[in-house]
Amino acid sequence: MxxxxxxxxxxxxxxxxxxxxxxxxxxxxxxxxxxxxxxxxxxxxxxxxxxxxxxxxxxxxxxxxxxxxxxxxxxxxxxxxxxxxxxxxQSRALLRRMIQRSLNLKSRKVGPTALELYHAPLSEWVIGQFLAAFDHLIKRGMRFDYQRIEEEQRYLRGQLNVVAQMRQPPARQQFFQVRHDIFVADRAENRLLKLALERVCKATQEPTNWRLAHELRSLLHEVPASSLVREDFRAWGTDRLMAHYQPIKPWCELILNQQMxxxxxxxxxxxxxxxxMEKLFERYFEAWLRRSLPPEAKLTSQASSEYLCEHNHGRMFRLEPDLLVRQGSQCWVLDTKWKRLNAADRDKKYGLSQSDFYQLFAYGQKYLQGHGELVLIYPRREAFQRALPPFDFGGGLRLWVLPFDLETERLLDADLLSLVIAQALSRV
Incomplete structure (x- = not known):
């Protein structure tokens, strides 16, 4: 229970x-x-x-x-x-949306069932989406493959294994050593789906999910569950004939803990x-930013081309900003933080971290050559509705702290940034 x-x-x-x-x-x-x-x-x-x-x-x-x-x-x-x-x-709906956007999951709407699961716990929502994608896959048709079988039979079937037949002892000369192909669903993709389905059958408490899970399980009774998850995921086919398997793969990875x-x-x-949560917010904002930027802008996540210092003819302490945007000759460094700021609490530095500022300063010196704009992104809340006044590092290097509205998916006060990126983000 x-x-x-x-x-x-x-x-x-x-x-x-x-x-x-x-x-x-x-x-x-x-x-x-x-x-x-x-x-x-x-x-x-x-x-x-x-x-x-x-x-x-x-x-x-x-x-x-x-x-x-x-x-x-x-x-x-x-x-x-x-x-x-x-x-x-509200929090459950937000978390579902963040997971879906961050991991690029395609959600299937199944009429009234989707409405019933809207208020369901996160686990039932994930299970429901997986089962809906699985049901759609079954209707499209599962992929079978030929599998080579070598066995001993009383009759000749397929190809005679001459070497093995010659090694037969005289008392077993009436048996044939044969090899032949059978057309089965025992493929890496189907084994992974079977394993995920077995976990779903044990975990779901929602009647509709339970019924659909066991119906689908009965269709895969001849397919063994995967025992080598990572190896089978690496063997997942990506050719044209496997295109209809792609929508269910992220849900399968999510259930089998192969994603974030x-x-x-x-x-x-x-x-x-x-x-x-810090990583989820970062991935969610990155997905939004990729949709928002113009085609000529290049977005790099976790850039790693710069180091903090050189030592003994080598480099040490790699600098990896969350997001790096380049457009033409201009460049911006953006970093996300999942933290609750208070724009009215100047005495406590609004809740900002000094170590974050040191980190952003290093990014600015190495990636922007000490001149340009750095942006810290925090979630919008009642006490943080507008951008804070800019923080000046000197030498033309400035840091902006902006709120991102998770409900409307808007970066507030983006028009305060330099013209090119401000135009891109403000029109979203």
């Missing part, structure tokens, strides 16, 4: 009885212990899943998505962005779709 608990980033979890809200919730002792154990593996990798506060409280970090424990507790973690209205519904989500270590194979 699955117990669904919906919270948001930085929520606090406890084993004590508390009134549930999006910022705190009660979980079972077994789920509490399991999260503590998982946090250790995250910490070794340089990340933090939860922070322990005493013996009875955990505080989630900046991850969003779905996390399922072996005891049946399914945590749905939403972005901490909305401050009024129905935050749960953080995979949970260990043998437990529950639904786990954890996204680092």
């Amino acid at each position: 699955i117990t669904l608990i919906t919270v948001r980033e930085y929520a606090r979890l406890t084993i004590d009885a508390v009134e549930p809200t999006l910022d705190r919730a009660q979980i079972s002792a077994s789920a509490f212990d399991w999260l503590c154990k998982q946090s250790e593996s995250f910490s070794k990798a340089g990340a933090a899943l939860v922070q322990v506060e005493g013996r009875h409280w955990l505080r989630l970090d900046s991850y969003v998505g779905v996390l399922e424990t072996p005891c049946g507790t399914r945590l749905e973690i939403l972005p901490k962005h909305f401050e009024c209205g129905d935050c749960e519904v 989500p953080i995979a949970v270590a260990g043998e437990w194979q529950g639904i786990s779709l954890l996204f680092p």
Whole structure:
């Protein structure tokens, strides 16, 4: 039996009885212990899943998505962005849109079912989209392939394996060693779909999803589930005959943790779709920017051509800005930060980080030669509606801090930037 608990980033979890809200919730002792154990593996990798506060409280970090424990507790973690209205519904819709745009997922609308799943938890939405794409694939037709079989038969079928036949002992001369081809659905793509479908069948709690998942599973009873996920994904065909498989591949990758989500270590194979919110916001803004810029502008993500310094005839400390835009002779460096700013709190520097400014200054010196415009992008909120006054580094190098409206998908006050990029971004 699955117990669904919906919270948001930085929520606090406890084993004590508390009134549930999006910022705190009660979980079972077994789920509490399991999260503590998982946090250790995250910490070794340089990340933090939860922070322990005493013996009875955990505080989630900046991850969003779905996390399922072996005891049946399914945590749905939403972005901490909305401050009024129905935050749960708004945050869930925002997270779905960000995942879809960031990973370039094609969503299939299936009439009333899509409306029913609109308010469903994130896991059911992902499952529903995967099943809709799978159902469409089955109707288009699954790809079969020839597979070479070498076996012993009482009759001659296909090609006689002469070498193996000559090695037959006299007592087995009545059997034929043959090789032949059979036309089967046992391909890398279908094995991956079978594995994803098996996980979906175990995880879904929504009746429509459960029924469709088991119907599709019965059609693949002869296909084995993949046991080598990475190798099978590398073998996924991209030729013209496999074009109708492409829409379902990202959903399959999402369920099997081959895209951005953080995979949970260990043998437990529950639904786990954890996204680092900082990275998700960066990918979402990048996808929007690619659609917004004119064709002649070149956008580079995670540029890596410059280093902070030279040492002993080599270079050290590579500089990797989130986004680098070039158009003609002009260049702009943009960096995204998932943080809540307060434009009225000048005393606390609006919530800006000094280390971020050092980082952007280094980008400006190396990528812009100390002259041009740097842009820091933060999500728009009630306390951060307009661009902050520019920060002047001297020598013609300026830093702008702009809000990005996640609901309307607009970069506010983009017209303050230099003419070329301002025209491109302001008309969106």
